[in-house]
Amino acid sequence: MSTKIFIDGEAGTTGLQIRSRLDSRTDLEMIRLEGPARKDESARREAINESDIVILCLPDEAAREAVSLIARDHVRVIDASTAYRTAQGWVYGFPEMAPGQHRAIAAAQRVTNPGCYPTGAIALLRPLVEHGIVPKGWPVTVNAVSGYSGGGKSLIAAFEDPAASNHTTDNFRIYALGLGHKHIAEMQLYCDLHHPPLFAPSVGRFAQGMIVEVPLQLWALPGATGPDEIRDILEGAYRDSYFVEVASREETEALSSLDPERLNGTNRLKLFVFGNEELGQARLVALLDNLGKGASGQAVQNLNIMIGVDEATGL
The missing domain is CATH 3.30.360.10 (Dihydrodipicolinate Reductase; domain 2)
Incomplete structure (x- = not known):
C-alpha cells in the first residue's frame, strides 16, 4: 500500500525541488491541487487530511495555518518553514545530528526540517x-x-x-x-x-x-x-x-x-x-x-525515514 503525500506549497522553490525528487517514486501516491485550488482553504483542508504525510513548503504563518487544518490523528507533518524549528513537540529533522535522532524522526508525528x-x-x-x-x-x-x-x-x-x-x-x-x-x-x-x-x-x-x-x-x-x-x-x-x-x-x-x-x-x-x-x-x-x-533533499530524507524505507531512496 502506497503512502499518500501532499506537498502544500509545491509551486515554491523548495516544493518544486521536493516534487522533482518524488515524481518517479512508485511507493508514493501524490495528492495534488491545481490552479486556484492550491489557495482554497477547503480544498487544502481535504488534501491535508487525506494524506499520510503532508510536507509544508510555506511561509511561517501559512505553515501554522496548515497545521491548524489537521483534523485526523494519522496525518504526519514535515514542515520546511521556520515556524516550529524550536517548538516543543516537534522533532528536529537532522538525522545525523545526534545518536537516536534517526529513531526519533522515524517515530515522529511532527518533524521540523532544519534551516x-x-x-x-x-x-x-x-x-x-x-x-x-x-x-x-x-x-x-x-x-x-x-x-x-x-x-x-x-x-x-x-x-x-x-x-x-x-x-x-x-x-x-x-x-x-x-x-x-x-x-x-x-x-x-x-x-x-x-x-x-x-x-x-x-x-x-x-x-x-x-x-x-x-x-x-x-x-x-x-x-x-x-x-x-x-x-x-x-x-x-x-x-x-x-x-x-x-x-x-x-x-x-x-x-x-x-x-x-x-x-x-x-x-x-x-x-x-x-x-x-x-x-x-x-x-x-x-x-x-x-x-x-539544506532544504528539499533533507525533507525527502526525513520522509524516507518516517515511512521506513532506505533513507537514500530518490536521493
Whole structure:
C-alpha cells in the first residue's frame, strides 16, 4: 500500500525541488491541487487530511495555518518553514545530528526540517561542544554564503529578471546587518550554546550552493586542541552517516580554494577542517547545496525515514 503525500506549497522553490525528487517514486501516491485550488482553504483542508504525510513548503504563518487544518490523528507533518524549528513537540529533522535522532524522526508525528545555514553550523559545532572542545559559553561566530535561491522567488527574480522591481546587479552582498536572523535560535538551541552565535550571512550571484564557516582561535580555547583532534571528533560523529562526510587531512591540505556550488544537486554535506598549527587557528567549513541537504533533499530524507524505507531512496 502506497503512502499518500501532499506537498502544500509545491509551486515554491523548495516544493518544486521536493516534487522533482518524488515524481518517479512508485511507493508514493501524490495528492495534488491545481490552479486556484492550491489557495482554497477547503480544498487544502481535504488534501491535508487525506494524506499520510503532508510536507509544508510555506511561509511561517501559512505553515501554522496548515497545521491548524489537521483534523485526523494519522496525518504526519514535515514542515520546511521556520515556524516550529524550536517548538516543543516537534522533532528536529537532522538525522545525523545526534545518536537516536534517526529513531526519533522515524517515530515522529511532527518533524521540523532544519534551516540550510543551521545544518552546516550544527554539524560543525555540536560534536565539539559535546566533547568540551568548544565551551557552551564560547563566543561563537558563524560566517556563511548562500546561492540566491535561498531567498525564494523574490530574490531569485532580483538576480535573474531584469524587469523585476528589485532587480540587482550585485555579485555579492551581506545582509542581516541588525545581527538578527531567524536561524540563530535553532543554531543556539541545537549546538547547546549559552549565547546566540554572531551570525554573518551573505548571498552571491550563483543560484544554489552554500558554505558555512566557523572560525576558531584554538590558542584561546580552554584545552590544548589542534586541527587533527577536531577532525577526529567530527569523523567519529559522522562515521556511519550516509550523507555527511569529513574531508581527510590530505584532501584538505591539497585545496587552495573551495567552490560553494561543488555539491549542487546532491543531499551531501561535507565538512572541512583547515588549520594552522603555528598560529593556533582553524577554519571549520561545511559545504552543502542549500536546496539539497539544506532544504528539499533533507525533507525527502526525513520522509524516507518516517515511512521506513532506505533513507537514500530518490536521493
